[in-house]
Amino acid sequence: MLSIGTLAQRTGTKVQTIRYYEQIGLLPEPGRTAGGQRRYDDGDLDRLSFIRHARQLGFTLDAIRELLDLSDNPNQSCADIDRIAHRQLKEVEARIVRLEALRMELKRMLGECRHDTVADCRVLEVLSDHAACLTDHP
Numbered sequence: 122m123l124s125i126g127t128l129a130q131r132t133g134t135k136v137q138t139i140r141y142y143e144q145i146g147l148l149p150e151p152g153r154t155a156g157g158q159r160r161y162d163d164g165d166l167d168r169l170s171f172i173r174h175a176r177q178l179g180f181t182l183d184a185i186r187e188l189l190d191l192s193d194n195p196n197q198s199c200a201d202i203d204r205i206a207h208r209q210l211k212e213v214e215a216r217i218v219r220l221e222a223l224r225m226e227l228k229r230m231l232g233e234c235r236h237d238t239v240a241d242c243r244v245l246e247v248l249s250d251h252a253a254c255l256t257d258h259p
Contacts, residue, residue, distance in 0.1 A: 122152070122160040132169045139169065147172055147186060179216075180209055222256040229255060 129136045142148040148168060151159040161169075168189070175185045184205050191202050226247075234243040247253045 122162060123166065125151075125159045125161070128161045128166060128169060131166060132173050134169060134173055142169070142172060145182065147182065147189065178209065179213060180205075184209065226254055226256050 123131070125136050125139055128134070129139055139148065143150060148165060151161050151165060154160055171189070172185055175188065180188070187205055188202060191197070191199075191205075230244055230247045233247075235241065239245065
C-alpha cells in the first residue's frame with residue numbers, strides 16, 4: 122500500500138492533483154488507515170499513471186473519464202476509444218496550425234525589427250496594433 126506522497130512521487134503528480142482527481146471521481150476514494158491516512162494500491166497507481174499520460178497527450182478530463190469508463194469493458198469494440206483519440210488528434214492538429222501561424226508572425230515581426238531604439242521598435246509596434254499582423258490569431 123502506498124501513501125499519497127509515495128503515489129505522487131512515483132507518478133510525478135502533485136498531491137493536490139491526486140485529491141482533485143478523487144473529488145471529481147477519476148480516482149476512486151482510497152482506503153484509509155486507522156489514523157485516517159489515504160492508502161493506495163497498484164491499481165490506483167496504474168490508473169493515475171494512465172490519467173497522467175493521457176493529460177500529457179492533451180486529453181481533457183472528460184475524455185479521460187470516457188476512456189476509463191470504456192476500459193472497464195474489455196470485451197467491447199474499441200471504436201469509441203478510437204473516436205475519442207481521433208477527436209484529440211484533430212485538436213492537436215488544429216493547435217499546430219495555430220502555433221505555426223503564431224511562429225510565422227513572430228518571425229516576421231522579428232525580421233522587420235531594425236534593432237534601433239525602443240521608440241522605433243517594430244515588435245512593440247506590431248503588438249500594439251493587431252492590424253499590423255498578417256495572420257489572424259485569437
